[in-house]
Amino acid sequence: MGSFDSTALDREIGDANRVLLDTSTLIAFHSTAEQAHPLARHVMDRIEQGSDPLVGYFSVVSAVELLVRPIRKGTPELTLMHTFLTGFPNLTVLPMDLQVANQAATLRAITGIRTPDAIIIATGLLAACEAVITNDEEWKRKMEPLFPRFRWVCLSDHA
Numbered sequence: 001m002g003s004f005d006s007t008a009l010d011r012e013i014g015d016a017n018r019v020l021l022d023t024s025t026l027i028a029f030h031s032t033a034e035q036a037h038p039l040a041r042h043v044m045d046r047i048e049q050g051s052d053p054l055v056g057y058f059s060v061v062s063a064v065e066l067l068v069r070p071i072r073k074g075t076p077e078l079t080l081m082h083t084f085l086t087g088f089p090n091l092t093v094l095p096m097d098l099q100v101a102n103q104a105a106t107l108r109a110i111t112g113i114r115t116p117d118a119i120i121i122a123t124g125l126l127a128a129c130e131a132v133i134t135n136d137e138e139w140k141r142k143m144e145p146l147f148p149r150f151r152w153v154c155l156s157d158h159a
Contacts, residue, residue: 004038005158006042019057020059025040025134047088048090057093057123059124060123062120063085066085067085100126125150131150
């Protein structure tokens with residue numbers, strides 16, 4: 001595994017308390033083969049600590065994406081992922097509703113971003129997340145100019 005800069009990552013997250021975690025961040029947390037694994041692990045370690053004000057959120061779309069492979073592999077992997085999604089401290093799933101659908105459609109219409117990504121981003125924006133943590137450089141490039149008050153944190157910038 002390569003080196004990573006958790007200090008710069010923490011500086012970019014800043015004083016944000018509510019962070020949206022993209023599917024790519026959650027996958028990197030679960031896969032030691034991912035280059036961003038140490039950074040994702042650092043963020044998740046902070047979220048897990050009750051003494052750190054950082055709290056994590058993820059879209060129900062990310063839950064769908066995270067469950068596909070474990071369902072294909074079978075019970076042990078599925079149990080592990082289900083336990084993570086339902087029991088990880090200070091991590092909350094955000095549902096999709098018509099308000100999220102409307103915001104996602106607007107994001108897709110304006111930026112051309114893929115529908116699942118638009119739903120995930122809309123979910124976090126409407127849940128008052130202050131930072132979006134992803135490993136998808138496109139999100140930062142396309143979304144930061146539209147929503148500069150949010151911190152668009154890309155893990156690969158710190159790997």
